[in-house]
Every structure is written in C-alpha cells, then in structure tokens.
Amino acid sequence: MSRQASPTDPWILRTEHTAYAVALDPSGRWAELSAWGPHGIETGPSPMHWSRRTHFLTPADAAPAEHLPQGLRPFTGADLIAHHPGGPRGSWYAFTGVDQDGDQALRLHFDDELLGLRTTLHYQVVAGTDVIQRWTELTCTGDRELRLERFDSAAVNVPVDRARLTYLAGQWSQEFQLTQLELARGRFEMTSSQGVPGHAYAPWLAVQDATASAHGPTATYGIALAWPGNWRISADAEPGGAVRVRAGRLPDQGAVRLAPGASLTTPVLACAFSPDGLDGLARVWHQYERVLAGERLLRPRKVLYNSWEATGFDVRAADQLELARTAAELGVELFVVDDGWFPGRHDDTGGLGDWYPDPEKFPEGFDHFIGKVRALGLDFGLWVEPEAVSPASQLYAEHPDWVYRLDGRPATLVRNQLLLDLGRAEVQEFVLATLDRLLSSHDISYLKWDMNRPPTERGRPGQQPDQNSEGPDVEYQDLDAAHVAGYLRVLDRLRSAHPQVTVEGCAGGGGRIEHATLARTDVVWPSDNTAPMDRLRIQYGYLHAHAAHTMSSWVTDAPGLFDPRPRSLAFRFVTAISGVLGIGADIRAWTERQREEAAGWIARYKQVRDVVHHGEVHLLNSPADPTCGLQFQTPDRDRVVVTAWSTGLLDGAPLVPGRPARLRLRDLDPAAGYLDQDGGTRYSGAHLMHAGLPYAWTPERDAELTVLVRT
Structure with a gap:
C-alpha cells in the first residue's frame, strides 16, 4: 500500500x-x-x-x-x-x-x-x-x-x-x-x-x-x-x-x-x-x-408471441398450435407458452412447484407438441415461476419446510401461493435441476422467469432461539442476502449450462429490474400493463434508466387502465417496436385486415431492430406533450429510426385548419441529406433538427415509424 x-x-x-x-x-x-x-x-x-x-x-x-x-x-x-x-x-x-x-x-x-x-x-x-x-x-x-x-x-x-x-x-x-x-x-x-x-x-x-x-x-x-x-x-x-x-x-x-x-x-x-x-x-x-x-447483445431479439392473453390458464395443445400457426403467418419467430402448462394449473390455486408438462393438456406428448411448433419455423419458449409453490402441490407436500414461514404463525398467501426460501442450498439445487431438466429434455430456447409475490413471514421453520442476540430471542439469519445470492447463483449456473437460451426476467411486471438481474438476463418485462397510452408512459420512464434491447413490449388488445383513450393498432405496434417486439393478443380473433397490418409492422421491425437495440437513443418530448417520439441512430448517424406518437387530443383534427405537428430531431449532421425510405422525402439535417419531421395526425393515423438514411 x-x-x-x-x-x-x-x-x-x-x-x-x-x-x-x-x-x-x-x-x-x-x-x-x-x-x-x-x-x-x-x-x-x-x-x-x-x-x-x-x-x-x-x-x-x-x-x-x-x-x-x-x-x-x-x-x-x-x-x-x-x-x-x-x-x-x-x-x-x-x-x-x-x-x-x-x-x-x-x-x-x-x-x-x-x-x-x-x-x-x-x-x-x-x-x-x-x-x-x-x-x-x-x-x-x-x-x-x-x-x-x-x-x-x-x-x-x-x-x-x-x-x-x-x-x-x-x-x-x-x-x-x-x-x-x-x-x-x-x-x-x-x-x-x-x-x-x-x-x-x-x-x-x-x-x-x-x-x-x-x-x-x-x-x-x-x-x-x-x-x-x-x-x-x-x-x-x-x-x-x-x-x-x-x-x-x-x-x-x-x-x-x-x-x-x-x-x-x-x-x-x-x-x-x-x-x-x-x-x-x-x-x-x-x-x-x-x-x-x-x-449476448449480438443475439437478435426475436419477434415473440406469448399465449397468455389469448388462453390464460386454459392451455390446450390444439389451441396453442392454432395460435402458433397464425403467429408464424404474421412473421413471428418465437412462440412462448405461458402459465398453465403443468399439472394442477387450471387457475392460480395449484400446480406451482410441479414442473412437468401436463399429459392431459398435451395428449400426444410435450415433445410432439414442441416439434409441431418448430415445424412452423418458430423457436419455442416456456414460462416458469421457480421461486413459488402452491400449497396444493406435490412439492409442498414433500417439502413444507422449504417455504418462508414463522413457527406458530399463519402463512400469508399472495396470489394463492407461497415463496420458496431460495437461500437454502437444497432449494437452489432443486430449482437448478428443474430448469436444467426442462431445457435439456425439451427443445426450449426461451425461458420466462416470473415471480408474482413478495416474501412474507420471512423465517425458516424450526429455527432456534439465540440467547446472545439483542432484542427478541430470534436466531439471526440474513435471509434477504441469502435469497439474492441463491437467485443470482441459479441464474449464473443456468446461463453457463445453457448459454444459447434466451432468458426473460419478470416479477409481476417490473418488480425486479436492476443491474444484477439485467447482467444475467436478455430481456425483462417492464409491466403487466400493455394498454397503449399507459404502456407508452411506462416505456418512456423505463428508457431513462434502461436500454431498449432489454425492454420486452407486447402488442395486445388491452383497454387503458389509467388512460382509456382508444389508440390504433399502429400505435400499439410502434410502441412495441421501440423495444423488443412481442404480441400477446388473441390473434385468432383479428380480422384479415388487422393481420395484414400486423405482418407489415413485423417486417418493418426486423429491418430496424439492429438500430433500435444497438443505436444511440434520444428521447423527444414526452407523453405529456401533443407529440412525442424516440430517435434511434447508428453511431455514424447514417441510419436514423424515429418512432412517433400523437399523444394529445384528436377531436376536431379534420375540421380545424392547422399545420402538421413537428418533431425536432437531435444530433444529426446539419449539412447532410436524409432520405425518408418510405415517403421518399429528402430533408437536410438542419431541417430535421430545427424544423422537425412533419406529422399530420388523424384518429386513424396516430403513430408512425420513419426510417431516414443519410445520402
């Protein structure tokens, strides 16, 4: 020293x-x-x-x-x-x-x-x-x-x-x-x-x-x-x-x-x-x-379809395959079966912990089902909640001591489930063995790790009093640190054993997003709310702290929870394209016109995702402004991708005279020319930064994706 x-x-x-x-x-x-x-x-x-x-x-x-x-x-x-x-x-x-x-x-x-x-x-x-x-x-x-x-x-x-x-x-x-x-x-x-x-x-x-x-x-x-x-x-x-x-x-x-x-x-x-x-x-x-x-950043973030919004717990092989066929026709690259694929999981009261495919839901066998999905040209993914257990499960019957619990106190159920003590070495080994078995036995390339409840009654059954402790006679255990260490250890070993598997992190939406998790996962789920205006505000805040390549975003049919204003399918797609595009709607119910539009947006996403996920980002205005957007560009400023939304009122737009909304871009070469690949309009960098991209918003056109190429 x-x-x-x-x-x-x-x-x-x-x-x-x-x-x-x-x-x-x-x-x-x-x-x-x-x-x-x-x-x-x-x-x-x-x-x-x-x-x-x-x-x-x-x-x-x-x-x-x-x-x-x-x-x-x-x-x-x-x-x-x-x-x-x-x-x-x-x-x-x-x-x-x-x-x-x-x-x-x-x-x-x-x-x-x-x-x-x-x-x-x-x-x-x-x-x-x-x-x-x-x-x-x-x-x-x-x-x-x-x-x-x-x-x-x-x-x-x-x-x-x-x-x-x-x-x-x-x-x-x-x-x-x-x-x-x-x-x-x-x-x-x-x-x-x-x-x-x-x-x-x-x-x-x-x-x-x-x-x-x-x-x-x-x-x-x-x-x-x-x-x-x-x-x-x-x-x-x-x-x-x-x-x-x-x-x-x-x-x-x-x-x-x-x-x-x-x-x-x-x-x-x-x-x-x-x-x-x-x-x-x-x-x-x-x-x-x-x-x-x-x-892992070099691995393209594939277009995902998740079946949860369409089927909920009612997972049946025939229905899932119907969704997979429709998704493949749209250009989707990955099909994920969400909650409900294992025995006893007909609602949220059972099944967690017994991580085996339910033969009643997959009568021809789980591998046969996965094979049919993959024959459509789709990768296959699966939802798990490895830290949770249902009281009615076989796992809980065999290991009731594996959950957080205080002797003599009632256990609180959250979402009708308990939480495993992942700080225990035997619980870590169980989770590791379970995930390794699923990923080794079946052709699974995507794993969604969810967690839908916080720990309550945080103790270990059978703990002994500590006569040397201050305050109440309770044996000291650093349970929070032990759980974190177990969680990170499992993720580290999972990534080491299965490096090609894409891992998504989720905790009832965005409940566990920070750099230790982001260093070990490929994408995370920022929120369970996929309503258009609600989601835009969530993603706007998220992108202040985290990168677009980590942000899983779905197109769904969900109505607004906090902002009920209706928005177009284009609005939902442009929002999802600004991160890692996924679809969660019941696409079987979409009209032919909606499917054609969706296929077009998916094709456009594939053309720009390298810029969205690897480029520099500028946050343009905010959802509180009448028009807001995101500007993604390559470091050399040769390709610029702009996602833009009309976030203000649309009433009267066709009747009242006015000018198009303008979204001013940033950090371009003012002397260079930029060609709109779709519209054919040529702009100077100075024009785009000082006058801005024009948008003539209407109720039918409330979002847009613009690709500019330097000429």
Missing part, C-alpha cells in the same frame, strides 16, 4: 469522457469528492470546496465525504453504523492505505482498531462507458462479532445549490413513471422491503441543478444500485449547498452480523455523469447495459 504525497493530492479516475477525483480531507481521516464531470473538471479549485467552519455540526457532518461511519458523522447521516453486541453504536476509522491501478481502479482502506473493523472503498471504471462502479468491503479484524445496522455501498456528492431529483415511481401496472421534485433542503428517501426492488420505486436516481433545463444540455449525475433484494436510496440537501446521496442494502432483520475474520461486500453502486441532461444520461446507462450484456 502507498499513501498520497499530500492529503490534498487527489486520486483521479477517468472514464471515456469523464473524470472523478477523490482526495483525503486535511485531517487524513476520510475521503472526499474533489471533482466529478467532463475531462478537465479536476483542473482548478474543487467545486466541492468548503470553508470547514461548522456550528452545531462536526466537520465530517458537513464534508462531501465518500463514506463515513456514525462515530465520525453523528448528525447528518452516516453510511456505516457498526457496533459490538451490547456495545455503543458507532465507529471511528482512519485512513491506512491505498491501492491504485492507474486511472481505472482505486481501493482506499480505513481501519477502526478499537472496534476491529476494516473498511475498504472500491472504485472501478467500466471500460467503454462513462460509469464508475463503487462498493464497500467490510472485514471484522477483531476477535468479537460485529453488528452492522447500516452499510451503504457508497455516498455520492453533487455540487448543486438547489437540486432537481428525477426518479421512477409507480405501482403494479404503472411502473417507471418519470417523477421529479426540487429538494432545496431536507431528505428524500426511497426504499423497498419486499425482497425485490418492487413496483413503487426503481433503485435509480438522477440529480441536476434545479436552475437548469431538465432535458436540455445540463450537468446530470445518476446512480443505480445493483441489488435484487431490499434496498434504500436517500438524498440529503445539506448545509452549505450540496446534495449527498446514499444507497445500499436494507437489512431485513435490522442488522447483519459479521463474525471475526469474515467480510461483507456491499452491492455495486453504478455512478454515471452526462453534460447533456437526462437524455444524455439515458445514453450513458444504455451503453453500460450493453457492456453488461457482453456477447
């Missing part, structure tokens, strides 16, 4: 376009942010510089610290609360060394010798992105057990006087609603204790100066926590003019125990910066998720 030559000399980390500078405070006891922004931001006086005069605070309480324990920072929010059983809450650490790998990785070490705790702050630049990953490693170096009540991954400091916070809020069927507030002073907090990130909030936050435009070119800082369990994010507008964001796990038992010699590693907190507003920050996150996908 080495030390800085001077406490004021910063350590510099460099991403593709940004710099992140960290220095020790003058006392040498903690690390502070010195600068974060575009290359060169580190040259000159630090924008985080402060006078270090404090009244009724300690210096650490006012510092832009990267991480501080409660003992040093007692008043304004500590990132670490640690103590011995029965001892005082608090830790006082000091800097003891550094390891640095050029400008790409950094590790800062802090020790509390009296408590017996080492804290190591990790920083890692993600090559090819403007993202720095941060996490903390905590090691018990003494001979007594430690209790960790709070152990955030990191703190992120943003130099703004009045903050505009942008976050993604909602509920089931209304996830990813882009929401903003100004935080002049005080604290803002988001949490989930549902064992998954949940539908109410996404573990993602963006911070801007409230005096700047929300979507225009302005410095924008973002964080995202990679943790598919309980979590929290808080933002404090602090004395002196700054915002300090903290993020990390939320321990489900109140505290986590750390035995002598043991270490705990917190979840990764990804930190991103863009000078180009929320629109630019979205592109930073999209590129990061492409890096997380690795080689």
Whole structure:
C-alpha cells in the first residue's frame, strides 16, 4: 500500500469522457469528492470546496465525504453504523492505505482498531462507458462479532445549490413513471422491503441543478444500485449547498452480523455523469447495459408471441398450435407458452412447484407438441415461476419446510401461493435441476422467469432461539442476502449450462429490474400493463434508466387502465417496436385486415431492430406533450429510426385548419441529406433538427415509424 504525497493530492479516475477525483480531507481521516464531470473538471479549485467552519455540526457532518461511519458523522447521516453486541453504536476509522491501478481502479482502506473493523472503498471504471462502479468491503479484524445496522455501498456528492431529483415511481401496472421534485433542503428517501426492488420505486436516481433545463444540455449525475433484494436510496440537501446521496442494502432483520475474520461486500453502486441532461444520461446507462450484456447483445431479439392473453390458464395443445400457426403467418419467430402448462394449473390455486408438462393438456406428448411448433419455423419458449409453490402441490407436500414461514404463525398467501426460501442450498439445487431438466429434455430456447409475490413471514421453520442476540430471542439469519445470492447463483449456473437460451426476467411486471438481474438476463418485462397510452408512459420512464434491447413490449388488445383513450393498432405496434417486439393478443380473433397490418409492422421491425437495440437513443418530448417520439441512430448517424406518437387530443383534427405537428430531431449532421425510405422525402439535417419531421395526425393515423438514411 502507498499513501498520497499530500492529503490534498487527489486520486483521479477517468472514464471515456469523464473524470472523478477523490482526495483525503486535511485531517487524513476520510475521503472526499474533489471533482466529478467532463475531462478537465479536476483542473482548478474543487467545486466541492468548503470553508470547514461548522456550528452545531462536526466537520465530517458537513464534508462531501465518500463514506463515513456514525462515530465520525453523528448528525447528518452516516453510511456505516457498526457496533459490538451490547456495545455503543458507532465507529471511528482512519485512513491506512491505498491501492491504485492507474486511472481505472482505486481501493482506499480505513481501519477502526478499537472496534476491529476494516473498511475498504472500491472504485472501478467500466471500460467503454462513462460509469464508475463503487462498493464497500467490510472485514471484522477483531476477535468479537460485529453488528452492522447500516452499510451503504457508497455516498455520492453533487455540487448543486438547489437540486432537481428525477426518479421512477409507480405501482403494479404503472411502473417507471418519470417523477421529479426540487429538494432545496431536507431528505428524500426511497426504499423497498419486499425482497425485490418492487413496483413503487426503481433503485435509480438522477440529480441536476434545479436552475437548469431538465432535458436540455445540463450537468446530470445518476446512480443505480445493483441489488435484487431490499434496498434504500436517500438524498440529503445539506448545509452549505450540496446534495449527498446514499444507497445500499436494507437489512431485513435490522442488522447483519459479521463474525471475526469474515467480510461483507456491499452491492455495486453504478455512478454515471452526462453534460447533456437526462437524455444524455439515458445514453450513458444504455451503453453500460450493453457492456453488461457482453456477447449476448449480438443475439437478435426475436419477434415473440406469448399465449397468455389469448388462453390464460386454459392451455390446450390444439389451441396453442392454432395460435402458433397464425403467429408464424404474421412473421413471428418465437412462440412462448405461458402459465398453465403443468399439472394442477387450471387457475392460480395449484400446480406451482410441479414442473412437468401436463399429459392431459398435451395428449400426444410435450415433445410432439414442441416439434409441431418448430415445424412452423418458430423457436419455442416456456414460462416458469421457480421461486413459488402452491400449497396444493406435490412439492409442498414433500417439502413444507422449504417455504418462508414463522413457527406458530399463519402463512400469508399472495396470489394463492407461497415463496420458496431460495437461500437454502437444497432449494437452489432443486430449482437448478428443474430448469436444467426442462431445457435439456425439451427443445426450449426461451425461458420466462416470473415471480408474482413478495416474501412474507420471512423465517425458516424450526429455527432456534439465540440467547446472545439483542432484542427478541430470534436466531439471526440474513435471509434477504441469502435469497439474492441463491437467485443470482441459479441464474449464473443456468446461463453457463445453457448459454444459447434466451432468458426473460419478470416479477409481476417490473418488480425486479436492476443491474444484477439485467447482467444475467436478455430481456425483462417492464409491466403487466400493455394498454397503449399507459404502456407508452411506462416505456418512456423505463428508457431513462434502461436500454431498449432489454425492454420486452407486447402488442395486445388491452383497454387503458389509467388512460382509456382508444389508440390504433399502429400505435400499439410502434410502441412495441421501440423495444423488443412481442404480441400477446388473441390473434385468432383479428380480422384479415388487422393481420395484414400486423405482418407489415413485423417486417418493418426486423429491418430496424439492429438500430433500435444497438443505436444511440434520444428521447423527444414526452407523453405529456401533443407529440412525442424516440430517435434511434447508428453511431455514424447514417441510419436514423424515429418512432412517433400523437399523444394529445384528436377531436376536431379534420375540421380545424392547422399545420402538421413537428418533431425536432437531435444530433444529426446539419449539412447532410436524409432520405425518408418510405415517403421518399429528402430533408437536410438542419431541417430535421430545427424544423422537425412533419406529422399530420388523424384518429386513424396516430403513430408512425420513419426510417431516414443519410445520402
């Protein structure tokens, strides 16, 4: 280990376009942010510089610290609360060394010798992105057990006087609603204790100066926590003019125990910066998720048909094949049988856990059925919910101890099912063996992993009292972390054993979407709501945080839940084409004209999906505006794909004189020509950016896909 030559000399980390500078405070006891922004931001006086005069605070309480324990920072929010059983809450650490790998990785070490705790702050630049990953490693170096009540991954400091916070809020069927507030002073907090990130909030936050435009070119800082369990994010507008964001796990038992010699590693907190507003920050996150996908990104996202909307639990081979034949005629490439294919699954009261094809539903055999689907030129996929079990299932009869339960307490049924304790090694092996058997025994190339209930009564049957614990005599178990570790282990082994299988993540819609899951799946299901205007708002928010190649989107016949305005089939297709196109409607009931239109949209999707999934994205206006759209383009700006929607009122449009709506594009070559491949109109880049693409919306034409080629 080495030390800085001077406490004021910063350590510099460099991403593709940004710099992140960290220095020790003058006392040498903690690390502070010195600068974060575009290359060169580190040259000159630090924008985080402060006078270090404090009244009724300690210096650490006012510092832009990267991480501080409660003992040093007692008043304004500590990132670490640690103590011995029965001892005082608090830790006082000091800097003891550094390891640095050029400008790409950094590790800062802090020790509390009296408590017996080492804290190591990790920083890692993600090559090819403007993202720095941060996490903390905590090691018990003494001979007594430690209790960790709070152990955030990191703190992120943003130099703004009045903050505009942008976050993604909602509920089931209304996830990813882009929401903003100004935080002049005080604290803002988001949490989930549902064992998954949940539908109410996404573990993602963006911070801007409230005096700047929300979507225009302005410095924008973002964080995202990679943790598919309980979590929290808080933002404090602090004395002196700054915002300090903290993020990390939320321990489900109140505290986590750390035995002598043991270490705990917190979840990764990804930190991103863009000078180009929320629109630019979205592109930073999209590129990061492409890096997380690795080689899997090269696999085309196929057009999917899912049978759930058409048949529900009433799965019968003849009906499924009728749907598959119709889907193949439309140009669909993948057929997925959803819930209802296994024994006892006639409604949501039975069957979960007994993962074998029901011979009554597939009388000629499951493989014979799959063979007929594949003979149509379709890949085959299957829905599973491997973490759940029905009380009436054979699995529950044989292993009632595998579910979360508290002795002497009633079990709560959610969706008429219980949740398996995936933290148990035997449960993990069961799930792995089940999925491996299905994928090895049958010609399945797509797996939809669903989870439709949070954990309740979170305990293990037969657990023994712990006489050494504080508070109630309950044996300590870090069940949330154990479940997360089991979930990720199963996914990792599944991907290793079956690398060619496409995996879709789902949790009652968008209940478990974060970077740990996205790194191990190919696509995710943002919401169970597929109504046209509702879905557009969901996807608009989603694309601020996540990439289009991860966003599964279906065309269905669903009526609006939150916005009942009718929209055309074209509107639904253009919405779905903006992600990974799927169809979930009962296409048997579609008219011949509807099927012809659908086939045309599917053919167009296949022509543009490489740009949608691999290109740079600009968010044009919002669903709250009369016209909104998305602009996807290749990095060289030679191909531009625009999906656009009429989101305003259409009443009177044929009668009242007016001009076409205009959607102004961004980041084109102003001197170049761009040809509309379908309409034949030629535009200059300057015209498209300053006058915009024209749309003469009518009730029959309320959405459009435009492909522009540079000439």
